[in-house]
Amino acid sequence: MKGIRQLAEHLDISIGTVSRALNGKPDVNEETRKRVLAAAEQLGYVANQSGRSLRQGTTNVIGLMIQSSRETVENSDNFFLTVTGGLQSVFSRHKLDLIMLPCPHDEDPYEYLKRMVARRIVDALIISETQRVDKRFDLLAKAKIPFAALGRSLSGTQHPWADLDFDGVANAAVDRLVAHGHRRIAVSAPSSDINLGFIFVDGYRRALERHGIDYDPALVIRAKSSEQGGYQVADELLRLENGPTAVILIYELMAIGFYRRVMEAGIIPGRDIAVVSFREAPRAKFLQPALTCFRTSVHDLGVELAEILLSSMPAYSHEYPRKARQTVWPLELIPGESDAFQLTVKK
Amino acid sequence: MKGIRQLAEHLDISIGTVSRALNGKPDVNEETRKRVLAAAEQLGYVANQSGRSLRQGTTNVIGLMIQSSRETVENSDNFFLTVTGGLQSVFSRHKLDLIMLPCPHDEDPYEYLKRMVARRIVDALIISETQRVDKRFDLLAKAKIPFAALGRSLSGTQHPWADLDFDGVANAAVDRLVAHGHRRIAVSAPSSDINLGFIFVDGYRRALERHGIDYDPALVIRAKSSEQGGYQVADELLRLENGPTAVILIYELMAIGFYRRVMEAGIIPGRDIAVVSFREAPRAKFLQPALTCFRTSVHDLGVELAEILLSSMPAYSHEYPRKARQTVWPLELIPGESDAFQLTVKK
DNA sequence: CTGAAAGCGCTTACAG
DNA sequence: CTGAAAGCGCTTACAG
Numbered sequence: 241m242k243g244i245r246q247l248a249e250h251l252d253i254s255i256g257t258v259s260r261a262l263n264g265k266p267d268v269n270e271e272t273r274k275r276v277l278a279a280a281e282q283l284g285y286v287a288n289q290s291g292r293s294l295r296q297g298t299t300n301v302i303g304l305m306i307q308s309s310r311e312t313v314e315n316s317d318n319f320f321l322t323v324t325g326g327l328q329s330v331f332s333r334h335k336l337d338l339i340m341l342p343c344p345h346d347e348d349p350y351e352y353l354k355r356m357v358a359r360r361i362v363d364a365l366i367i368s369e370t371q372r373v374d375k376r377f378d379l380l381a382k383a384k385i386p387f388a389a390l391g392r393s394l395s396g397t398q399h400p401w402a403d404l405d406f407d408g409v410a411n412a413a414v415d416r417l418v419a420h421g422h423r424r425i426a427v428s429a430p431s432s433d434i435n436l437g438f439i440f441v442d443g444y445r446r447a448l449e450r451h452g453i454d455y456d457p458a459l460v461i462r463a464k465s466s467e468q469g470g471y472q473v474a475d476e477l478l479r480l481e482n483g484p485t486a487v488i489l490i491y492e493l494m495a496i497g498f499y500r501r502v503m504e505a506g507i508i509p510g511r512d513i514a515v516v517s518f519r520e521a522p523r524a525k526f527l528q529p530a531l532t533c534f535r536t537s538v539h540d541l542g543v544e545l546a547e548i549l550l551s552s553m554p555a556y557s558h559e560y561p562r563k564a565r566q567t568v569w570p571l572e573l574i575p576g577e578s579d580a581f582q583l584t585v586k587k
Numbered sequence: 588m589k590g591i592r593q594l595a596e597h598l599d600i601s602i603g604t605v606s607r608a609l610n611g612k613p614d615v616n617e618e619t620r621k622r623v624l625a626a627a628e629q630l631g632y633v634a635n636q637s638g639r640s641l642r643q644g645t646t647n648v649i650g651l652m653i654q655s656s657r658e659t660v661e662n663s664d665n666f667f668l669t670v671t672g673g674l675q676s677v678f679s680r681h682k683l684d685l686i687m688l689p690c691p692h693d694e695d696p697y698e699y700l701k702r703m704v705a706r707r708i709v710d711a712l713i714i715s716e717t718q719r720v721d722k723r724f725d726l727l728a729k730a731k732i733p734f735a736a737l738g739r740s741l742s743g744t745q746h747p748w749a750d751l752d753f754d755g756v757a758n759a760a761v762d763r764l765v766a767h768g769h770r771r772i773a774v775s776a777p778s779s780d781i782n783l784g785f786i787f788v789d790g791y792r793r794a795l796e797r798h799g800i801d802y803d804p805a806l807v808i809r810a811k812s813s814e815q816g817g818y819q820v821a822d823e824l825l826r827l828e829n830g831p832t833a834v835i836l837i838y839e840l841m842a843i844g845f846y847r848r849v850m851e852a853g854i855i856p857g858r859d860i861a862v863v864s865f866r867e868a869p870r871a872k873f874l875q876p877a878l879t880c881f882r883t884s885v886h887d888l889g890v891e892l893a894e895i896l897l898s899s900m901p902a903y904s905h906e907y908p909r910k911a912r913q914t915v916w917p918l919e920l921i922p923g924e925s926d927a928f929q930l931t932v933k934k
Numbered sequence: 935c936t937g938a939a940a941g942c943g944c945t946t947a948c949a950g
Numbered sequence: 951c952t953g954a955a956a957g958c959g960c961t962t963a964c965a966g
Contacts, residue, residue, distance in 0.1 A: 255944080288707050291945085318665070526844060
């Protein structure tokens, strides 16, 4: 089946009527509509997207831009696929298709996005891995294309986003560790400029302040969010003269490497050092002692993000009335054994 | 900047000339071309994709369909993002963009693909997670859209694909284990109908046969390709009266759960039971004893798949002349400690 | 080297 | 309720 013209000829009616029947317009004879639908189904006709888009000025496609940067490739561990599931569950209600736009390693994300926007292959965009300062917000705002970000940014103050509550995680972790008697609490931060790292460390600093604990930059270790990164964090902390009694890791995979390195030094997590990690993951369940971590539904975060986006699109906003278009997504602390001891004053 | 018309008016030349200049056609005055290019850059003009596609009948977009099935979401662990990197490195040479088409959980993959094909939003398609019998091959062949599959299938006998060498892995693993004295060798198989499972088990059976070892169906354990799956495999094998002395796992994450379960029973991998696993992964590096596994470059597999696809597209085939459009991608065995012992006859 | 015009496949006012 | 026609933004023979 080539196009609507062939289908119309086959049915011996005009293409206008075929189009109206297919698109569920009310002013079509029910008998005619049935014939058209049946013939389309039988001949496998589906409207050419370019033709539709050109005429309607809309593609019915939403793009999710992802950067498969080296670090992400090793670590996003299906975070994006899970978010995607949540997004789709909302978009499918409106017959909107989600496509993922992976920015190549060797292309500048800003230029890539510019190109995608200009080509008009999507009606709206979701960007991820927001940087502390992220020019993409201005680009999208200027292009007047609806968008939302997975992750807040200093550049996104007025724009829609949803983000995991890294600040809350840092606070809850510090509170818990302080309650267990810790004062020397280390933290890992990502090695990139991704904004979540700044938020995480800021939250950590303010939490320390609340407890009257001095901030010590030596206890903030930048490392990759991977097993190797965790190994490196432990290694660096072991070198400190006045090391920490507790550590908060920003990514659960790091715990695997962290455990390994401290154990090599005869230090047992949950006994000699407290470990708390963001975020719960199946693989971390196998760690011994069980990791204290934070749980959330990434799928539901996708749902939230989709609704935020639709609420900013004129065609759908009436179905998603909401005041706030910025959501800090909560996480729940899951106590494990990795920090289940009370620190007694040793030195 | 709205469209080519505005750009042409701005330059006071015809849209035809603008188009020709932008598309690098030879019959354009160099002076004119420069002016056009400069104005386009300055005003941020990029051709509307729908307009181009409709006229040219080509989108310059390649789609990679992925199924974020529950099992995949937990396990694909960036396999796809890495393949994507390889694909893009080839496609970018031809100004082809790759988009990922994630089939929603609640939609039938066949229907989803049908819809994507009919809408003509991509020039060619790559499908993944090929099933043993996979109707999508026929659909794509009938639709006359160029395609290639990541993973072979019984349905794909004449069609282009690239696939990891599961058969070779099974053979190499069995050979090695037999050389170490093992005769009771268990294997894990995926719980889904994904074709790689069948190929893996077939290779295992034929390898056993070569060594004159009877095939025992009790030693083939179906389980999810996850930590939990590995735990379950170990658990089931421990219940056997005449258990195995070695096991080959189809996914490295399983080793984490497998180790844990056998260790709970006081059985030490690499001493009491031999473990070989497919595939090398950063996180498996932290297992003790080190896992014997198989290494390959998934990025290069993506490159290969991209070239296979382009060789079947008329517009690019001359640049990728090749006889074979089906590639079995090799893996290299990386010896670890998890099977580094010689079995002495115990019973 | 450039312009005018046709037409890709659709949807949608507009008549009737 | 249906048909004829315009036009979305492009590219590309075709004249000149």
